[in-house]
Amino acid sequence: MRDGTIVVAGASLAGLHGAEALRRGGFAGRLILVGDEPHRPYDRPPLSKHVLTGEVDAGATTLPGVGTLDAEWRLGVPAAGLDRAGRALLLADGTRLPFDRLLIATGARARPWPQADEARLSGVHTLRGRDDAAALAAGLAARPGRVLILGAGFIGGEVASSIRALGLPVTVVDPEPAPLARALGRVLGGFMAGRMEASGVDLRPGARVARLEGDGAGRVRAAHLADGGTIEADLVVVALGAVRNTAWLAGSGLSADEGGLSCDGACRALDEAGRPDEAIFAAGDVARFPHPLYGGRPVALEHWGNAVAQGAHAARAMLDGPEAAGAYAELPAFWSSQFGLNIKSLGLTEEADAVAIVQGDPRTGRFLAVYGREGRTIAAVAVNAGRWLPAYEAPIRDGAPFPPITGGADQPSPAPVPPGLPSAQAA
Amino acid sequence: MRVVVDLNRCQAYAQCCYAAPERFVLQGDEILAYDPAPPAAERAAIDRAVQACPVRAIRVEHDGPAERAA
Numbered sequence: 152m153r154d155g156t157i158v159v160a161g162a163s164l165a166g167l168h169g170a171e172a173l174r175r176g177g178f179a180g181r182l183i184l185v186g187d188e189p190h191r192p193y194d195r196p197p198l199s200k201h202v203l204t205g206e207v208d209a210g211a212t213t214l215p216g217v218g219t220l221d222a223e224w225r226l227g228v229p230a231a232g233l234d235r236a237g238r239a240l241l242l243a244d245g246t247r248l249p250f251d252r253l254l255i256a257t258g259a260r261a262r263p264w265p266q267a268d269e270a271r272l273s274g275v276h277t278l279r280g281r282d283d284a285a286a287l288a289a290g291l292a293a294r295p296g297r298v299l300i301l302g303a304g305f306i307g308g309e310v311a312s313s314i315r316a317l318g319l320p321v322t323v324v325d326p327e328p329a330p331l332a333r334a335l336g337r338v339l340g341g342f343m344a345g346r347m348e349a350s351g352v353d354l355r356p357g358a359r360v361a362r363l364e365g366d367g368a369g370r371v372r373a374a375h376l377a378d379g380g381t382i383e384a385d386l387v388v389v390a391l392g393a394v395r396n397t398a399w400l401a402g403s404g405l406s407a408d409e410g411g412l413s414c415d416g417a418c419r420a421l422d423e424a425g426r427p428d429e430a431i432f433a434a435g436d437v438a439r440f441p442h443p444l445y446g447g448r449p450v451a452l453e454h455w456g457n458a459v460a461q462g463a464h465a466a467r468a469m470l471d472g473p474e475a476a477g478a479y480a481e482l483p484a485f486w487s488s489q490f491g492l493n494i495k496s497l498g499l500t501e502e503a504d505a506v507a508i509v510q511g512d513p514r515t516g517r518f519l520a521v522y523g524r525e526g527r528t529i530a531a532v533a534v535n536a537g538r539w540l541p542a543y544e545a546p547i548r549d550g551a552p553f554p555p556i557t558g559g560a561d562q563p564s565p566a567p568v569p570p571g572l573p574s575a576q577a578a
Numbered sequence: 579m580r581v582v583v584d585l586n587r588c589q590a591y592a593q594c595c596y597a598a599p600e601r602f603v604l605q606g607d608e609i610l611a612y613d614p615a616p617p618a619a620e621r622a623a624i625d626r627a628v629q630a631c632p633v634r635a636i637r638v639e640h641d642g643p644a645e646r647a648a
Contacts, residue, residue, distance in 0.1 A: 194582050194614060201611055211615035215580040215639035456586045484586045491606040495586070517607070535607045538589050 152470055154180040158240050158248050160230040161256030162186025165435025165458035169254045171216050172466035182222040187229035191217045198284035199306050203313035209285035233403040252430050252469045259393035259436040269363040274371040275387045290386050299374055299384035301360055303330035305487045307390035312489035315350050322353040322382050324360055337571025338506050342513045346490045395437045411439030411451035416478030418465035434461040443480045445499055454485040495537045498530030498547040506570035507554045509562050510539055523553025579616050580639045587635040594627035
């Protein structure tokens with residue numbers, strides 16, 4: 152298909168890269184990008200890092216490609232519904248956009264604090280978009296007496312790092328026993344805990360906030376812990392992960408929930424019976440797809456690289472058909488920077504039953520950890536050792552014996568230990 | 579001008595930091611900080627950075643005529 156109308160629902164990284172790949176692939180028809188925010192596609196990773204430290208303006212991260220893309224933009228209007236039988240996307244302002252192909256790239260949003268009245272208190276923030284980052288940066292510029300971060304995942308850690316760089320007191324609360332434990336396990340999480348505390352973070356692992364308390368003016372002033380303690384804070388960042396933007400698909404007959412919109416390896420959206428819709432595709436954070444490297448397990452990845460690669464894959468499948476595109480099998484990869492550490496990951500650590508430090512040493516702050524499952528290599532994480540990571544791509548793709556490298560000069564006999572991942576504990 | 583660096587691909591070779599030291603900085607051992615919206619006057623330096631990157635991680639889009647006028 153090279154003509155007709157393609158609508159892209161979602162004007163962020165995946166939508167932009169999908170649209171660019173469509174044009175690159177020779178699509179000459181009408182191309183419409185719909186975005187709920189008024190902004191053209193912008194880059195999000197700096198929002199929790201250099202935007203909060205004031206080194207980069209929140210409005211400065213508009214992505215290259217937006218200037219030359221030959222497309223119509225419908226910005227500031229969210230997708231509100233889908234008429235599958237009539238092949239039309241419905242917008243919140245009542246507009247009906249007929250399509251021959253639809254790419255759903257509506258992404259995810261920050262999971263809100265569950266008590267809505269407490270979430271509305273002034274000084275309680277979430278961080279997902281450019282406007283969130285600008286509001287949070289303004290709150291930090293007022294020099295709060297203490298910032299409380301709920302959640303010690305990657306966003307919570309990056310925000311804590313930025314706030315310490317500003318010299319502000321910060322407390323981080325997470326129910327897990329170590330930061331990043333859900334993603335990297337307690338072994339690496341324990342290393343991160345040491346780094347965070349050495350940077351002056353008041354870290355409260357194994358703790359749960361039960362209630363946020365406001366003052367008479369409706370401004371947050373404290374958090375009450377489930378075990379009875381209280382943390383006084385005049386700025387709170389809720390960093391409890393993300394939920395996928397699929398509510399607008401309710402009633403469409405597609406298989407979608409807070410965990411994503413299910414699609415097949417060619418990025419075709421699946422209906423509730425598991426059948427692919429030939430005209431509707433998904434990419435980026437919202438897309439839950441079977442990953443061939445992990446036994447076809449459905450995964451939805453909130454990764455920058457996934458948005459780029461999957462947007463392009465969906466475009467190929469739209470233009471040339473699902474067989475030509477093949478099954479999407481991009482090796483998951485992401486990075487995070489916090490507390491002076493560059494953390495880079497390949498593969499998926501979930502379901503690992505062992506981890507081994509195979510190069511470097513956590514005591515030097517530079518090391519590489521490999522994750523295994525049932526004697527096979529499934530993931531690798533480099534800490535300030537990015538150049539060592541590419542060597543592990545092939546072992547992860549091939550499911551090489553774990554650990555894949557032994558006899559290294561600095562780690563002559565790697566000693567695998569349980570990684571301390573929550574899912575592994577439950578299994 | 580709009581700049582983005584694929585930080586999965588970046589290996590901290592720091593060639594961009596030599597080519598355009600006002601716009602690319604390494605923090606710590608290998609955290610790259612960069613200006614995503616450099617002024618048009620820096621065009622030559624940014625183009626040198628793109629060319630110097632050994633892993634081709636930097637993408638730049640120069641402003642169109644309308645944006646330059648704005």
